[in-house]
Amino acid sequence: MIKQNLLKALSLTAFALFSQCILNASRIEVTYIANEGFLLRSGDSKVLIDALFDEGSYDLFLVPSEETRTKMIDGIPPFDDIDLILFTHRHWDHFDPSVAAQFLKKHPETMLVGPPQAVDEMKDLEDFQQFSDQVKAVDLELDEETKLSINGVAMTIARLEHGPFMKDGVNVHKDVENLVYHLDLNGTGIMHVGDAGIYSSQKYFKEKDFEKNRVDILFSSRFDRGPFSKSIITERMKPEVIIPMHIPPGKWENVTAKFKKVYPSAIAFRTPLESKSFEFSGLAENN
Numbered sequence: 539m540i541k542q543n544l545l546k547a548l549s550l551t552a553f554a555l556f557s558q559c560i561l562n563a564s565r566i567e568v569t570y571i572a573n574e575g576f577l578l579r580s581g582d583s584k585v586l587i588d589a590l591f592d593e594g595s596y597d598l599f600l601v602p603s604e605e606t607r608t609k610m611i612d613g614i615p616p617f618d619d620i621d622l623i624l625f626t627h628r629h630w631d632h633f634d635p636s637v638a639a640q641f642l643k644k645h646p647e648t649m650l651v652g653p654p655q656a657v658d659e660m661k662d663l664e665d666f667q668q669f670s671d672q673v674k675a676v677d678l679e680l681d682e683e684t685k686l687s688i689n690g691v692a693m694t695i696a697r698l699e700h701g702p703f704m705k706d707g708v709n710v711h712k713d714v715e716n717l718v719y720h721l722d723l724n725g726t727g728i729m730h731v732g733d734a735g736i737y738s739s740q741k742y743f744k745e746k747d748f749e750k751n752r753v754d755i756l757f758s759s760r761f762d763r764g765p766f767s768k769s770i771i772t773e774r775m776k777p778e779v780i781i782p783m784h785i786p787p788g789k790w791e792n793v794t795a796k797f798k799k800v801y802p803s804a805i806a807f808r809t810p811l812e813s814k815s816f817e818f819s820g821l822a823e824n825n
């Protein structure tokens with residue numbers, strides 16, 4: 539009888555420990571908006587990144603529909619109680635100053651973080667003073683990084699080169715300030731590179747210590763398929779989840795197939811407002 543009670547006690551302890559592990563696991567919900575725009579949710583934290591913009595060519599990138607844009611601005615679930623809106627850079631397929639302004643005016647608790655070039659476009663708006671306290675410009679030199687914690691979200695922000703775009707032998711995107719966000723969202727490490735790439739910032743990624751700065755989810759440039767990028771991602775960074783971004787809707791199958799050839803487990807989003815949830819306790823789970 540004593541033996542049975544002991545066994546019972548041990549199995550109860552094991553069950554309690556197991557439940558504790560489950561409770562400690564960090565769950566994150568990723569909702570696709572358009573192009574490189576995503577809503578990230580974990581616990582009480584909600585972050586919108588590169589999601590507030592409103593025009594552009596359908597061939598090159600997806601744009602949030604008017605309905606989705608209104609939902610975001612009006613804070614209709616899942617877009618209620620957003621802690622942070624982040625912008626990687628000023629380009630109009632990532633950021634629109636007046637859409638961001640409409641959002642901030644309706645949600646005085648939400649903070650915006652972006653590079654000075656994007657924030658300057660907001661300063662030009664007539665009503666900027668109404669929401670200027672909610673706007674934080676992160677001014678960095680190329681390849682420099684800084685740490686910030688805003689509304690409960692800790693992040694390392696680096697300024698890395700925007701991927702080159704050549705016109706008549708000149709890289710027209712050379713001076714675009716592009717911020718890379720490495721968030722700690724409820725214990726999950728999330729990196730969103732904007733239009734930067736591992737291929738175009740080799741020195742930074744070579745020196746980065748990914749043991750200390752874990753990346754569980756990488757929102758990746760679709761161009762990071764070459765040998766250098768692959769070695770950084772698969773041998774050093776080792777994210778559980780890789781999500782390619784900026785996929786032209788008309789070339790979705792082709793671009794996705796090329797990316798998955800290098801990263802077979804990559805997850806490409808296609809349908810606006812599609813959500814996937816992941817759990818990190820050593821294992822990633824995909825709905």
Ligand SMILES: [Zn+2]
Pocket residue numbers: 627629700733
């Ligand atoms: Zn860009």
